[in-house]
Amino acid sequence: MDQSLRAVPQSTWRFVISRVAPAEALAVGLAAYIRDNPNAAEDAWTKAANSDDSEWAPGAAFGLGLLLAKQGEPERAEKFLQRAIDSGHSEWAPRAALNLGRLLAVQGEPGRAGEFLQRAIDSGYLNAAPMAADALQRLRASSPEDG
Numbered sequence: 001m002d003q004s005l006r007a008v009p010q011s012t013w014r015f016v017i018s019r020v021a022p023a024e025a026l027a028v029g030l031a032a033y034i035r036d037n038p039n040a041a042e043d044a045w046t047k048a049a050n051s052d053d054s055e056w057a058p059g060a061a062f063g064l065g066l067l068l069a070k071q072g073e074p075e076r077a078e079k080f081l082q083r084a085i086d087s088g089h090s091e092w093a094p095r096a097a098l099n100l101g102r103l104l105a106v107q108g109e110p111g112r113a114g115e116f117l118q119r120a121i122d123s124g125y126l127n128a129a130p131m132a133a134d135a136l137q138r139l140r141a142s143s144p145e146d147g
Contacts (some may be wrong), residue, residue: 008032013040020044022051026060033067041067049080058084058092065096069103077103085119094123098132105135110143 016028017040029044045067048060065081068074081103084096101116117139120132 008035008037008040010037010040013037013043017044017047020047022048022053022060023056025051026056026063029060029063033063038067038071049083054087054089058087058089058096061087062092062096062099066099069099074103074107085116091125091127094120094125094128094132097123098128098135101132101139102135105139110139113139 025048032040045060045064061084069077081096081100097120104113117136
């Protein structure tokens, strides 16, 4: 086993998360996620997302939204993705709009999905706009025409 990926005790995660700043909590959450510890990732990202740190809270809200969607909690996922979007952060808001659009499409809400995908496109952000355009094209192709 790769020693860098050894299991970290839950008590260690709790100790670290309780003592780090929001920026560090974002990184701790990622480390926990990589080590297949979604509970610690959620705790760390929740700490950062609930902070007033305008640089790190949106990224944590984004990560938390993706994690919750993956865990089958779409309502909570939407809440955190929306928080990242509302931040207006130049990186995290477009990425959250893309992923919220995808989530809503899967949830059977093509109208709302299209609105968020269009927001990601309109952002022009290179890591979201092209994927959002592709997703919107597929969404329109699979949705019945209105009228």
